[in-house]
Every structure is written in C-alpha cells, then in structure tokens.
Amino acid sequence: MTERLWNILTDSFLKILVPGLKMTIPLTVISFALGMVIALLVAMVQVAEVPGLKQLSRFYVWIIRGTPLLVQLYVVFYGLPRLGILIDPFPAAVIVFSVSVGAYDSETMRAAIESVSKGQIEAGYCVGMSYPQIMRRIVLPQAFRTAFPPLSNSLIGLVKDTSLAANITVLEMFMATQRIVARTYEPFALYLEVALIYLIFCTVLTKVQSVCEKKLAKYGKR
Amino acid sequence: MIEFENINKVYGENWVLRNVNLRIEKGDVVAVLGPSGSGKTTMLRCMNFLEKADIGSLTFDGVEYDLHGISKKNVAAIRKKTGFVFQNYNLFLNKTALQNVTEGLTVARKMPKEAAIEKAKAALDRVGLSERYDFYPSQLSGGQQQRVGIARALVTDPEIIYFDEPTSALDPELIGEVLQVMKRLANDGITMIVVTHELSFARDVSDRVVFMENGEILKDVPSKEFFENPGDERIRSFLKSLSA
Numbered sequence: 001m002t003e004r005l006w007n008i009l010t011d012s013f014l015k016i017l018v019p020g021l022k023m024t025i026p027l028t029v030i031s032f033a034l035g036m037v038i039a040l041l042v043a044m045v046q047v048a049e050v051p052g053l054k055q056l057s058r059f060y061v062w063i064i065r066g067t068p069l070l071v072q073l074y075v076v077f078y079g080l081p082r083l084g085i086l087i088d089p090f091p092a093a094v095i096v097f098s099v100s101v102g103a104y105d106s107e108t109m110r111a112a113i114e115s116v117s118k119g120q121i122e123a124g125y126c127v128g129m130s131y132p133q134i135m136r137r138i139v140l141p142q143a144f145r146t147a148f149p150p151l152s153n154s155l156i157g158l159v160k161d162t163s164l165a166a167n168i169t170v171l172e173m174f175m176a177t178q179r180i181v182a183r184t185y186e187p188f189a190l191y192l193e194v195a196l197i198y199l200i201f202c203t204v205l206t207k208v209q210s211v212c213e214k215k216l217a218k219y220g221k222r
Numbered sequence: 223m224i225e226f227e228n229i230n231k232v233y234g235e236n237w238v239l240r241n242v243n244l245r246i247e248k249g250d251v252v253a254v255l256g257p258s259g260s261g262k263t264t265m266l267r268c269m270n271f272l273e274k275a276d277i278g279s280l281t282f283d284g285v286e287y288d289l290h291g292i293s294k295k296n297v298a299a300i301r302k303k304t305g306f307v308f309q310n311y312n313l314f315l316n317k318t319a320l321q322n323v324t325e326g327l328t329v330a331r332k333m334p335k336e337a338a339i340e341k342a343k344a345a346l347d348r349v350g351l352s353e354r355y356d357f358y359p360s361q362l363s364g365g366q367q368q369r370v371g372i373a374r375a376l377v378t379d380p381e382i383i384y385f386d387e388p389t390s391a392l393d394p395e396l397i398g399e400v401l402q403v404m405k406r407l408a409n410d411g412i413t414m415i416v417v418t419h420e421l422s423f424a425r426d427v428s429d430r431v432v433f434m435e436n437g438e439i440l441k442d443v444p445s446k447e448f449f450e451n452p453g454d455e456r457i458r459s460f461l462k463s464l465s466a
Contacts, residue, residue, distance in 0.1 A: 119312035122272055126306035127326030127374060128298065137329060141316045219316050220360030 005186060009193055012180045016173055016194055020201070023090075023172040027162045031094050032155050035101025042102060043109035044135070057106070064103035070164050072096045077168035093165040097158060105147075105154050112147035113139055145216045152209040156202050163198075173197060223248045223413075224382055229268055229278035229289060231261075231437075238264050239275070240437045246382065246415065251408045253424035253445065254417045256434035257460060262417040263309075265434070266384050269415070270306050271297045283381075302330065305375025305383035309390050311367040313359040319346060319370045320355040323377050331378065345377040346370070349403045365396030369403055376407070383407075385416040401427075421464055425449050433457055 042060065045053040064072070077092045087095070116139045124134035166175035177194040181187045224246045231239040239261050246252060254262045267273040268289065269280070278289035282300055313322050323342035327333040333341075346355060349369040359367050368388055375383050388404065389397040401423055408414065408427050418424065424431050424445060431448040433441040435456055441448065452458045 117312070119308060119310055120314055123306070123308060123312040123314065123371075123374075124325075125272070126270060126301060126304075127378065128302040128330030129325070130298070130330075133329050137325070138314050138316065145316075219358040 005189055008180075008184050008186055009189055012177075012184075012190060012193065015180060016176050016197055019171055019176040020173040020197055023170060024159070024162050024201070027090070027093055027097065027165060027170065027172060028155070028159050031097035031162075032101055032158055034094065034098035035105060035158075036151075038098060038102025039105035039109050042106035043113060046106075046110055047113050048131075061103045061106060064100055069096070069100055069161060070167060072100065073164055073168050089165070089168050089170045092168055093162070093170050097161065097165075100161075101154060101158060105151060108147050108150045108154070109143065112143035115146050116142045148213060148216055149209070152205070156205050159201050159205065160198055223283075225281040226269060226289075227279045227281075229265065229275050231264055231268055231273065231275050238437050239268065242278070242437075242439055244415075244432065244439070244442070246413060248381075248413055249411045250413055250430065251428045252415045252430045252432055253428035254415060254432045254434060255419075255421075255424055255460070256440075260434040261437040262434050263386055264437075266386050266415065266417050270301065270304055270384055272306075302378070303381045305378065305380040307368070307371050307375050307383060307385045307388050309387040311359070311364070311371045311391070313367055313370055313374075315359050318356050318358055319351060319362065319366075319373075322359070322370055323374045326374065326378050342373070342377055345373040348376065348406075349373045350399070363396060364392045365399045368392065368400050372400075372403055372407070376412070382413040382415065385414060385418070387417050387419065389418065389420060419464065421461070433460075435460075 042057045045057050073093065073096050076087065076096050077089065080087065120138055120142075121134055124138050129137070162170075162172055163174035165172055166178065169175075173194055177190050181190050184190070226242065226244045229239050229242040230237075242261075242265055244252075244265075254265070256262050264273060268275040268278065271289075271292070275289040280287045280289055280292075280300075282303070287296055287300070314325065317325065320339065320342055323345055324335075324338045327338035327341060328335055343352070343355065346352060349372050351366060351369055351373065354362060354366060354370075357366075359370070362370065368391075372383075372388070385404070389400050392400065397420070401420060404414075404416070404423065405427050416423065416428065428445050431441070431443060431445050432439055433448070440454060441457060448457075449461075452461060
C-alpha cells in the first residue's frame with residue numbers, strides 16, 4: 001500500500017467514525033426506540049382484535065412493507081414539501097425509519113405474543129387478574145424473550161439501513177465517506193473502510209445480543 | 223351454597239351440555255366421571271366462564287346470575303372467590319413457584335407483598351413444596367408443577383376449587399403425590415369439584431359422584447352408592463373399561 005493511501009485511510013478514520021457516533025448511532029437508537037413503541041401498539045391492537053384499529057394496523061403494515069425504504073425517504077423529504085410540509089433531514093429520517101421498524105417488528109411482536117400459551121392467560125383470569133395485568137406481567141415478558149433474537153436482527157439491519165439517509169442529506173457515516181472519496185478519489189479503500197466501521201458497530205451489537213439472551217434465559221425453556 | 227341450573231352449551235350442530243344441574247354445599251367433594259367427550263371439562267369451564275354457556279344460571283352466595291349474559295365485572299368478582307386447577311398446570315412460565323402463587327394476591331387482590339409472600343409460602347408448604355419456592359416451572363417435575371397449580375388456586379381462600387383432570391397429563395408415578403395433596407385438602411373441608419379418571423379418588427375421597435354422558439348428567443349420587451350399586455348399564459361398562 002502506498003504511503004499516500006495509508007495517510008488517507010488513517011486521516012479519514014476519525015472523520016468517518018465521528019459522524020458515525022454523532023449521527024448513525026443516534027439515528028439508529030431513536031428510530032428503533034420509537035419503532036418498538038409503534039410495533040408494540042400495532043401488535044397489541046391486532047392481538048386484542050380492537051375493531052377498526054386492527055384493520056388500520058394491517059393496512060399500515062401492508063403499505064410500509066410493500067414499498068422500498070429509499071422511496072419512503074424520498075417521499076417524505078422531497079415529496080412532502082409539495083404539500084407545504086417541510087421536515088429537516090434528521091427528523092425526516094427518524095420518521096421514516098421508525099415507521100418502517102414499527103411495521104416489520106409489529107409482525108415479530110404479534111407472533112411472539114401469540115406464541116404464549118392460551119392456558120396461561122386463562123390461569124391469569126382464574127387467579128383474578130385483568131386482561132391488561134395478564135398482558136403486562138405474564139404475556140409480554142415471555143413474548144419479549146421470544147422476540148429478542150428477531151428484534152436484534154432488525155436493530156442490526158437498521159444500523160446499516162441508516163446509510164440510506166445519505167440520500168436525504170443526513171450527514172451520517174456513509175455521506176461523510178462519500179465526501180472524502182470525492183476529494184481524494186480513493187473509492188475502493190474508503191468504501192471498504194466505512195464497511196469495516198459498520199461491521200464493528202454490528203459486531204458490538206451481536207455481542208450485546210448474546211449477553212442479553214443469556215440473561216433472558218433465566219427461566220429456562222418451555 | 224353454589225347452584226348451577228340448566229346449563230346448555232352448543233357447538234354448531236353439537237349439543238355439548240344439555241340441562242345440566244348441579245348443587246354444591248360447603249365442604250362437598252364432588253367427583254365428575256364419564257367417558258371422554260361426555261362434556262365434563264366443558265361443564266367445568268362453563269362454571270368458571272372460561273367457556274360461555276348458551277343457557278344457564280348460577281346462584282353464588284345467594285345471588286343469581288345468568289351464565290350467558292353475565293357482565294365482565296361479575297365474572298371477575300366470582301372468579302376471585304373460586305380457584306381453578308388445569309390439566310396442563312398452566313403455570314406462568316416466567317415466574318417462580320412462589321411468584322406463581324403470590325400473583326393472585328398482590329396483583330389481583332392488592333395484598334401487601336410481605337403478607338402475600340408469607341401466605342404463598344404457607345400454601346406451598348401445604349402441598350409439600352417448601353424446598354421449591356424459587357424454582358421456575360421448567361425446573362419442576364409435572365407433579366410438582368401441578369402442586370404449584372393447586373397452591374396457586376388455594377392461596378386466595380376460594381369458596382370452591384375446580385379441578386380439570388388434574389392428574390391426566392402426569393406420568394403414572396407422579397399421580398400419587400398430587401392425589402395425596404387433593405385428599406388432604408378434601409379432609410380439611412375445602413369445597414371442590416374434580417373432573418377425573420381416577421376411580422380411587424372418586425371412591426375413597428369424594429362424597430358424591432356425578433356421572434356424565436353425551437352432555438347430560440346421568441347420575442348424581444353419594445360415592446358409596448355409585449360404586450356399590452351403579453345400576454345403569456352404561457355406568458357399569460364405563461367402570462369396567464376403567465378398571466380393566
């Protein structure tokens with residue numbers, strides 16, 4: 001490797017990492033947290049068969065899962081201004097990502113909630129508990145454990161999907177890299193470098209996932 | 223004390239319960255026998271509103287309720303005075319034995335935690351599980367899980383406990399320990415209705431036997447009479463098939 005290339009890579013490492021810490025991670029964390037709130041509500045509405053809201057939930061999941069994330073970003077950021085709705089890049093990205101996470105993970109949560117045996121719900125009623133109490137204390141903790149691996153998948157996926165936000169001028173890791181490439185014209189090395197940083201982020205998450213799974217396993221298998 | 227009148231339940235074309243009447247006095251131990259598919263479990267589930275009867279009434283503590291049209295509030299109130307033990311135990315898998323038993327006290331009845339724990343421990347001691355407070359269901363044998371189930375039903379001092387085939391899911395060598403516990407409860411004067419295939423329990427422990435077939439109660443007599451003088455040919459062949 002030439003010295004020039006080496007210098008570019010070492011100089012750019014921090015210039016890519018810092019937007020990663022300042023943008024990619026907050027974007028991921030905020031979007032995922034909001035997405036989980038949406039996912040939980042949408043899943044519960046369907047499990048509890050709330051009339052009207054149930055159909056609305058299915059419609060939401062249908063639309064969001066059936067259209068590309070990149071197109072959704074464009075609609076919100078470049079399209080909505082036509083209707084007089086202007087949203088800054090970062091909040092626009094948060095909206096699109098959390099709505100997307102909400103749609104996919106609501107299906108995960110729904111399946112996990114339905115996997116908790118009906119008998120435990122009946123037992124809850126028989127000891128005098130109400131439906132919300134049974135949900136909160138018996139069903140959701142078990143559903144969350146079942147859902148944990150697929151939810152981790154979704155979080156790791158989101159870390160990488162945030163690179164799409166470069167398209168709507170959010171200055172995250174990938175956009176930072178693109179700028180350095182434009183200046184130095186070393187696409188191969190620099191894109192590999194940013195890929196490596198994404199890989200590091202995801203490796204850390206994978207480790208965290210396995211630690212948490214061990215903790216969640218405390219009450220054993222069914 | 224508790225009286226069910228004219229319970230009827232239909233699934234599509236299938237008449238699962240037909241004019242079922244049952245009166246239970248305080249301290250009664252009633253065994254419900256009958257071939258599978260005769261409606262025993264459905265009857266028990268209708269009694270605690272896990273299934274909705276199509277017709278029927280319940281008199282509980284002197285108040286009459288319509289089993290079909292009863293309000294959610296009344297269902298909840300009656301359930302707080304009853305206990306239910308399931309064939310498959312249905313323990314809360316994310317809770318320890320002790321937590322399974324305290325749940326109905328602290329959450330449903332707002333009892334202070336310390337008092338609830340004390341009461342739950344006493345209930346677990348009563349079913350012989352004083353060494354297993356902090357075990358999760360996955361760490362317990364079937365017999366132990368069912369005894370937790372019984373402690374969970376017992377701890378709230380219910381006026382009656384419904385047992386739905388409590389030993390049917392157990393390995394043969396574990397049935398004895400559960401029956402033993404139930405026998406002790408019966409001797410202590412706990413009111414119970416037990417759907418079972420255990421003839422020994424019906425004969426030696428219960429005061430009365432209710433025999434069901436095709437969704438109807440064919441016989442409701444003291445246990446002694448039931449076994450000494452079964453009368454009806456269907457009952458005799460049923461007893462024969464079980465003891466063979």
